Amino acid sequence: MKSPGTYFHAEWNRGTLQRMNVKEILAQLKTLGNEVRRKHNAKAGAPDNQFGVKLGDIRTLAKKTKADQQLALELWDTGNVDAQLLATQLIKPASLTADEVDKLTRSTTCAQVADWLNSYVVAEHPEKEALRVKWQKPKEKDRWAARAGWHFTASRVNKGAEDLDCSKLLDRIEKEMLKADPVVQWTMNNTLGAIGIHDAELRPRAIAIGEKIGLYRDWPVSKGCTPPFVPVWVEAMVARQKK
Structure with a gap:
């Protein structure tokens, strides 16, 4: 029987990922973890709650994940660095109130997440x-x-x-x-x-x-x-x- 990771990479290559829940997405992010990237993130101030997924892989996963606003916010609330980076690619800025954007900003985990949140969410907010x-x-x-x-x-x-x-x-x-x-x-x-x-x-x-x-x-x-x-x-x- 193929492992979940093997199945994921096959589906990843075909670009056919379906709607997943937070637990499943975290599992997929874990399979994409990279030790070199993890050490780089830690040196830059990222907390231990991370898998070290390359930024390009996070962008690719965002394009292939069928997600909604609620899922994006649930990913953010995990406090996992990679999940928060993914969430910035899935959030619809105009659907957030200013107070919600403020809350997200104050619950940022590291500088890379802050930069993506500012670029992809805050910068697009009215x-x-x-x-x-x-x-x-x-x-x-x-x-x-x-x-x-x-x-x-x-x-x-x-x-x-x-x-x-x-x-x-x-x-x-x-x-x-x-x-x-x-x-x-x-x-x-x-x-x-x-x-x-x-x-x-x-x-x-x-x-x-x-x-x-x-x-x-x-x-x-x-x-x-x-x-x-x-x-x-x-x-x-x-x-x-x-x-």
Whole structure:
């Protein structure tokens, strides 16, 4: 008799996966687990509740799984990293209330899940700007909500939003970034870099703040890549724009 895993891979290759429940999907994710990916995830801060499924395999499974909104939310509630990543591909953003999106954001398990949730769910939600304002307030204590707030603030700066007070954003970054949680520091730094790249008037100050704080100064990068250290990053991007 063929094992469930053998059956799954045969069905996977034929692209004929049928509607499964949470238990069955978790079993399928387990068969796709990869030790190298699991170690990579753990090094990046993912909890032990994961199988280490490659991102490409999760996207493929999402395309072949007949799912509904309730199933997606049940997958999210397992707290399993791979299940949450899959859920971001299955959730229908417009079917969620702003409070439900807020709850999902605050129950994120790791940065990769946060990035997929922001990209595939929050970014497509009709109330994303109201959520951005809520999450980006100085008194926000939840690190995943704060990370999302700064993520979408950086996105708005990159798109040239003229209604944002970038000078005040720099005030906050200068005051808060060094003491912020590392997962929040990443998107605060993205905002700092975005201001430096797109606002010529504030560029010297953005670079000076990046130099003073020194975040990611020694970040390792592959040859030809630009590090996230703001003084270097901004200079490289501005030079590229001039070409």
